[in-house]
Amino acid sequence: MDALAQQLNFILELDKLKAVYRQALVKADNNRQENSAEHSWHIAMLAPVLQEHVAEEVDLLRVIKMLLIHDIVEIDAGDTFAFSEQGDLDAQHGKELAAANRIFGLLPESQFQEYRSLWLEFEEATTADARFAKAMDRILPLLQNMQNEGGSWAKHGVKKSQVLKRNQYLEVIAPAIWQYVCAQIEIAVNKGWLKDQ
Amino acid sequence: MDALAQQLNFILELDKLKAVYRQALVKADNNRQENSAEHSWHIAMLAPVLQEHVAEEVDLLRVIKMLLIHDIVEIDAGDTFAFSEQGDLDAQHGKELAAANRIFGLLPESQFQEYRSLWLEFEEATTADARFAKAMDRILPLLQNMQNEGGSWAKHGVKKSQVLKRNQYLEVIAPAIWQYVCAQIEIAVNKGWLKDQ
Numbered sequence: 494m495d496a497l498a499q500q501l502n503f504i505l506e507l508d509k510l511k512a513v514y515r516q517a518l519v520k521a522d523n524n525r526q527e528n529s530a531e532h533s534w535h536i537a538m539l540a541p542v543l544q545e546h547v548a549e550e551v552d553l554l555r556v557i558k559m560l561l562i563h564d565i566v567e568i569d570a571g572d573t574f575a576f577s578e579q580g581d582l583d584a585q586h587g588k589e590l591a592a593a594n595r596i597f598g599l600l601p602e603s604q605f606q607e608y609r610s611l612w613l614e615f616e617e618a619t620t621a622d623a624r625f626a627k628a629m630d631r632i633l634p635l636l637q638n639m640q641n642e643g644g645s646w647a648k649h650g651v652k653k654s655q656v657l658k659r660n661q662y663l664e665v666i667a668p669a670i671w672q673y674v675c676a677q678i679e680i681a682v683n684k685g686w687l688k689d690q
Numbered sequence: 691m692d693a694l695a696q697q698l699n700f701i702l703e704l705d706k707l708k709a710v711y712r713q714a715l716v717k718a719d720n721n722r723q724e725n726s727a728e729h730s731w732h733i734a735m736l737a738p739v740l741q742e743h744v745a746e747e748v749d750l751l752r753v754i755k756m757l758l759i760h761d762i763v764e765i766d767a768g769d770t771f772a773f774s775e776q777g778d779l780d781a782q783h784g785k786e787l788a789a790a791n792r793i794f795g796l797l798p799e800s801q802f803q804e805y806r807s808l809w810l811e812f813e814e815a816t817t818a819d820a821r822f823a824k825a826m827d828r829i830l831p832l833l834q835n836m837q838n839e840g841g842s843w844a845k846h847g848v849k850k851s852q853v854l855k856r857n858q859y860l861e862v863i864a865p866a867i868w869q870y871v872c873a874q875i876e877i878a879v880n881k882g883w884l885k886d887q
Binding site for chain 1: 693694697698700701702704705706707708709716717718719724725727728730731732734735736738739740742743750751754755758759797801830833834837866867870
């Protein structure tokens with residue numbers, strides 16, 4: 494198969510991400526569940542809009558690419574709720590690694606390597622680009638839950654400490670947004686949407 | 691309102707694009723209609739994957755930004771089928787311009803100007819970046835229809851000449867993809883998915 498055929502094959506495979514549903518609800522569309530394709534678009538939009546608040550230097554194109562591809566592995570591995578048990582999250586990582594090999598493996602070799610590396614970089618979050626991307630992926634559900642009377646937090650009895658820990662990427666990379674997030678978490682506790690633990 | 695508050699307000703407004711439904715069907719999800727948010731993700735993925743086939747020099751970050759924002763105006767203006775009457779398409783453009791002013795106007799002034807300009811550049815398609823972005827937006831429905839027994843073409847009785855004209859951006863900017871598209875169109879005519887006119 495030539496490169497173009499491989500690339501178009503990959504593009505068509507991506508359609509399946511529109512059938513992977515998450516815990517987050519789309520308030521604007523009768524509170525139906527959100528799928529991972531539209532979620533990926535939304536967080537890819539967050540990065541350029543909020544870049545001015547980032548304290549470290551980042552390469553915006555790499556960040557956006559990471560956000561666009563970060564959930565593609567869910568085509569095979571499915572979505573796991575962020576606040577699941579650690580054992581479930583570990584098992585999920587193994588499934589996602591296999592998925593990255595299969596799905597990015599549809600592409601020509603050099604693109605396979607690029608996308609697999611970008612996805613791993615996002616997962617490990619040890620570079621400034623990946624930390625910024627990760628922070629964007631984590632702030633959006635918070636914004637959505639605050640619009641939606643606690644949304645998935647309230648539904649699953651999530652604790653304040655869990656949300657603080659999950660968003661802590663922001664503290665170093667985007668202090669102004671971290672302050673905003675901490676204030677929102679206090680509001681959520683006061684409204685009973687998050688457990689005060 | 692400070693910049694961060696304006697930006698987060700804009701981000702939340704974007705949720706509404708997930709409730710704008712298009713003519714294209716998502717084969718992987720029981721042939722439900724596709725929404726413009728997940729469509730925007732899908733075409734933003736196309737650009738980096740197919741960049742090697744582009745004959746002119748393009749700025750990939752600008753192209754991806756255009757693709758991410760190009761349908762946001764539909765939050766107010768709704769989606770118009772690509773092969774609608776010219777009068778309907780002209781009326782749609784006026785609605786979209788007002789929508790661009792309102793929605794991008796939620797952002798701080800410099801971002802408002804940047805996004806409005808990028809959106810207009812995409813619409814006018816007179817730069818290499820915008821032509822590449824436009825070509826990506828137009829090739830995806832073709833790929834989807836070919837997977838779906840003619841999809842929206844068959845449903846609306848679309849003609850071969852309309853699809854050729856719509857994808858002609860490819861001829862100069864990505865000749866290899868244009869050849870592929872022409873071959874696919876012939877297949878679609880032979881299968882009766884497109885009218886041979």
